[in-house]
Amino acid sequence: MIQRIQSVYLLLVVIACVAYIFVPFGLVKNPDGTLETWAIKQVVPIMIVAIVIAVVAFASIFLFNNRKNQMKVVLVNIVLSVMLIGLFLFGLTQHIGIQNYIFKIGAILPIFILLFNMLAYGSIKSDEALVKSMDRLR
16 A cells, blocks of 8 residues: 555645644734734635545545546545645735735645645556556456
């Protein structure tokens, strides 16, 4: 299960989602001029999407026996990852404002979540192609 590279990528998705929830993603300038640290756990809709992505990625690790279903689940997770990035950017531009925001390391974690999901999908797809090519040789 964990010896396949896509399982490692999916585990990295889970780790990145948990880190995204707890690591501050930026500083927000208040109207009075003070800076406030923001983390995803303060923004409930984005936190829920991050938790769903982590749960789906963790569950898809155990679908290693059925690669076609695993590919579908990871594809759904890719769509959820894009939605997470969209929600983050929408909230940033509409509610906080770019001019009132200072980026920190947590702001790039959604990109890593999407990247690891895409790498897992590519690895599952190459495994499926390898199995199909071996079936043709029999």
